[in-house]
Each structure stands twice: as structure tokens, then as C-alpha cells.
Amino acid sequence: MRETRLHPRELVLPMFVREGATQPQPIGSMPGVLQHDDASFRRALTDAAEAGIGGVMLFGVPTSKDARGSGADDPDGVLNAAARTAAAEVGDALVVQTDLCLDEFTDHGHCGVLDSRGAVDNDATLERYAAMALAQADAGAAVLGLSGMMDGQVEAVRTALDEAGHTTTALLAYSGKYASAFYGPFREAVDSSLQGDRRSYQLDPGNAREGLREAELDIAEGADVVMVKPAGSYLDVLAATAAVSPVPVWAYQVSGEYAMIEAAAAHGWIDRRRAVTESLTAIRRAGADAVLTYYATEVAGWLR
Template sequence: MYPSVRPRRLRTSPVLRRMVRENHLRTDDLVSPIFVVPGSGFAREVSSMPGVFQLSIDKAVEEAREVLDLGIPSVILFGIPEQKDAGATGAWHDHGIVQQASSALKEALPQLVVIADTCLCEYTDHGHCGVIAEADAVGHVLNDPTLELLGRTAVAQAQAGADIIAPSGMMDGMVRAIRTALDEAGFTDTPVLSYAAKYASAYYGPFRDAAESTPQFGDRRTYQMDPANSREALKEVALDVAEGADMLMVKPALAYLDIIQQVKAATNLPLAAYNVSGEYAMVKAASLNGWIDEERVVLETLLSMKRAGADLLLTYHAKDAARWLARS
């Protein structure tokens, strides 16, 4: 007997396939990361991330202008300070590198949405995301003293013009501490995008090259989440929602699509997924070797994150994806 139901009928032409498409990838979904360093006229490609650069502020402004011209509305800033210390001074100082970059970007491109990554790992001389007790060779971050520094960092970033504060250190109570600090400083309208479910992942390796933030001892498993856990992610999300998060993030994305889906089902807040450096580097390496069709793989991968429930996509592929989408 011939089939009476034929799903293939709705796949017979490109136009028909577009008409019944369930999920869509748009440039408005994209956020492009930028790594900012001191100096001027400086652009150095990250060896493990082809096409991604450490940029001085003037070059970061040029990069952000290109991003905006492609229709991408937002960037997220990561800073590499000239000097690092145990107190992460470069993170919260008024003249910190992210603060300087935020001011420059908002002056040159006021319509650009600037997200500031709010963490201490790029600024500490030990490479951990918070305060470490003296003589601690394991890497146990002191949670509560770190919260005070995160609050100071968030306020400094907002004063410099950052539109969104994005705490990524996975400290208990970080959203409440940052929300309180922002409100007390008069930044009641500045949203908090919390890295609510950030896993202790092997996919971060190339990022640590770009941000120069590899821990000098120990690892981050005492504060980032165990990759085996999913229920714990929902607990972390619930806590951040209760503490006042305006948006949430799951990081990484590709190996955690199930977490994205569960978080989306559990909350009505906007949800971001971070398509991280290791995911990017694998695609780039395979593409440079001629093993895959980069455009199709990237767009399919990003679409999978949208299908899982992500509203925003932080991705190093952002500029390429925007160009490809403009042609489609």
C-alpha cells in the first residue's frame, strides 16, 4: 500500500521549506565576543582560534563598527590588563581595560549594545575567578570576599557605559550581590545576564589562550559545574532568577543542548547560549583541512541551539554567520 501521509510534500521546494520552518536564525540573535588589550594599533590573532584577535581599544572600535554594520546588535567584552594582581584590581578599577573599551565603544557607536563580562579570572595573577586565601596551592576561591569585588566591578562597568552586566564566575550569591551594588549606585535599569549554568568544561581551552586566564594552579571545578549534572543546573537557574537575574546563560552550548532545553522549559526569562572557543576551534580546524563545509556546519550548529531554546547566541562565528545569513 502507498502511504496516505507524505511529509515529503512540504519539502519539495526551497520556498515551501522556508514557509514551514519551525525555527529561524537571525543576526539579531548574535553576540560577538571581543578581547581587548592595552595599547593602540594592536591586533594579534589567537593561535588556537583562527580569525579571532586580541585588539587594542582603537582596533576594538573598528571591529565593533564592522559587527554593527553586519546587523549584529551586540558585543561582549573580555579584558586583558597590562598588570595582574591577587586583588583583580584591573577588573574593578575605573580605568580598567573593559571600562575604557566600554566608554570608547559607546562614544563611537551609541546604538551598539555592550555586554561586559564580569569576572576576575583575567585580572588575577593566579588565574582564578575570585579571591584565594594566602598559601592556598589548590585554588579554593573564597566565595563571599569575591562577591564584594564583583559588585565593585559591575558598578565600574556600568559607570563606563556597559549596557548589560554578565557575571560568569559561578560564585554563590553573585547575582544578588551585583544587583544590590548596581541598584545602590543608581543603575536600577542595567540588566544582569547571568552565566547561570556554567560547566567546568574542556571546551574552554582556546579561550584561555585568548584571555590569558589559565589558572596557575588547581582548576575551577570547585565553583564551575560538574558536566555530569543537569538537575543542578535548574537549581542554579532558580537561585539566579530569585536573586534578580534578567537573562540567563548556559555555557558551553553544543554539548549542553539538553541543559538549554531544560532551562528554557523551567523559566520565561531570555536565554543565551555561549558557543564557546573549543567548539569554534574544532569547526575551524576541520574547515581549514577541507573536511567539512564550514558555512553549513556553523549555521546548522547555531540553529540547533535556537531549536533547543536559546534566544541569544554568543559566538565567535558571529560575523561569518551574519554574512551567510544575508545571502540566504
């Protein structure tokens, strides 16, 4: 009689790969989540494939950064190398996805390059995104996660990919990405160098209609999937987007959502397994066709 069910294929696992690591590094604010070294990364990929989840979303943690995020489109950079590994190891079993944003690679921590005033230069950033897209597609990524929230990013990346012959590489547009407090633990996970905040290009948490408008714009530019992020606090935006979107709608259960469940469960205040399952069911019930969640492999094991 249940209207909404979870299935492993609807879950995508975000993963962090640390350049030069000789052993996995625990992330203090996200118990159970790691910055992977090569060996633990390969093991986690195999575990994810055997669990039957839908895919993995890869994030790189480089050893060096600069103002333009040069490591982002370096073919041998940490993220592109991780994409090649994932494609080779589990590309037949999982959809390999890569984060297309500069924030992990810039020394100022913003999602784009800065102008002379220290503000993010939208159009100059689009050129960097196009270069990143080509590097990631060449490395074997099947889906590129455009999380930077620059105006026109979908069209710029789609044009660059098509001109280079990557016509089947799919674009996941982070359309309703809000300037949220719930990203805090993620910044530890990627060793963020952020100075200031991202409210000039991420969405205001009070604006529901703007999130829907951003999704419509991204779809018009050629997005194959649109995203709402965070998931749990923006179920209204998710439901409204799902009601009108002609393309799949995904949602990201972000680091802060994960951390809150883990902290409450560690104190014995909630039933961990029930809370995890209920939170993901709510996201699916609101209209998400797939969910990015740090619980993906574990939950898939429960479901199987």
C-alpha cells in the same frame, strides 16, 4: 516551513581587547579571532553594528595582574575603557556587554580572590564583583555578564547597582556554566594565568539538574537573562532551562567549539559554512533566545 531560523539580532559577538597593544594579535587556537588594539577594536565594532547583530560581549586582557584583580574595577582599566569606547562608538546600534569576572585580572587566574588556604573565597569575591559592576555600569555597559559562578553573585551585584542608581543595568547570569574542556582556547585569548582548575565552583559536566537549579536560584536573585555554557555539548540543559525560565535564556558557543569547526574545515573534512550555520541553528532550536558566538558578524553577513 522551517521551524527555527537565525536572525542577526539573536547573535552576540565576544571580543578581546588587549591593553597597550599597538596592533591586533592573532589568537593561534582561534583562527580569525584577535586580541584587538584600539584601532582594530573600533573597526570591528563598526563592522558588527553594520552587520546588524544584537550586541558585543567585551573581555579585557591587562598588562599586569595581582591577587585581587585590581585592574578589574579600575575606571581606566582595559575593560572599562573598552566599554566606554564601545558605548560611544556603537551604543545606539549594539547592546554593549562586559564580562564581570576576575579571572582575566588575577595573577592566579581564578574567578575570585583566594583565602589563606588558596581556595576561592566566595563572600570576599562578591565584594569585588560589586565594585566591578559599578565600574562597568559607570563606563556604559548595558548588560553585565556574571560569569564567575559564585553563590549569591546576582543578588550582590543587583543590590550594589540599585543602591548606586544603576537600576536599568541588566544582569546576564552564567547559571549553567560547566567545568568544561572546551574553554581551552579562551585561556590563550585572555592570557590566562590559571593555576589548577575551577571545578570547585563551576558545574560538574554530569549534572543536568544542578544546572537547572542554578538558573532558578539566579532568577530568584534578580537575573534578567540566564546562560548555559558551553552550548553545543549541553543542549539538554539548555532545553530544560528554556522550558521553565520566565526570563530569556542565552547560550555561549565557546572557544573550543569554534576551534573544532575551524580545524575540521581547514582540513577539508566539513563544509565550514554549513557546519557553522547548523551548529547555531541547533542552539536556537534547543531554546536559546540569543547566542554568543565568535561567528556573529560573519553569520549576520550571510543572513543579510
